[in-house]
Amino acid sequence: MSNYKELMAQAEALMVQAEEARKAELAGVIAEIKAKIKEYGLSASDLGLSGAARKSRGAKAPAVVKYRGPNGETWAGGLGRKPEWVRQVIAQGKNIEDFRV
Numbered sequence: 198m199s200n201y202k203e204l205m206a207q208a209e210a211l212m213v214q215a216e217e218a219r220k221a222e223l224a225g226v227i228a229e230i231k232a233k234i235k236e237y238g239l240s241a242s243d244l245g246l247s248g249a250a251r252k253s254r255g256a257k258a259p260a261v262v263k264y265r266g267p268n269g270e271t272w273a274g275g276l277g278r279k280p281e282w283v284r285q286v287i288a289q290g291k292n293i294e295d296f297r298v
Contacts (some may be wrong), residue, residue: 264296 199207233239260273266282279287286293 262298264293265298266296 234244260275262271263274264272264283266272266280266286268282270280270282272280272283283293286296
């Protein structure tokens with residue numbers, strides 16, 4: 198019967214062999230895929246590999262203006278702190294809906 202160290206050495210040798218076999222098979226698979234892509238004239242988007250799958254976090258579109266202030270200031274009415282002109286209008290007792298675009 199083998200002892201622990203011998204078994205671990207055998208297992209490590211098998212893992213090395215398995216990795217070599219994987220790399221050899223992988224090279225063949227990649228070659229086959231490239232040949233099929235060339236044969237059928239496929240593109241990345243045909244395979245669903247276009248940039249659409251990896252959306253980038255680019256600049257957001259500007260919010261739609263919902264309110265226009267007395268001096269032409271704008272506000273989308275979104276979350277967060279209200280602009281100063283909106284606070285002043287409300288403080289004067291006016292209805293913000295009177296400024297809706």
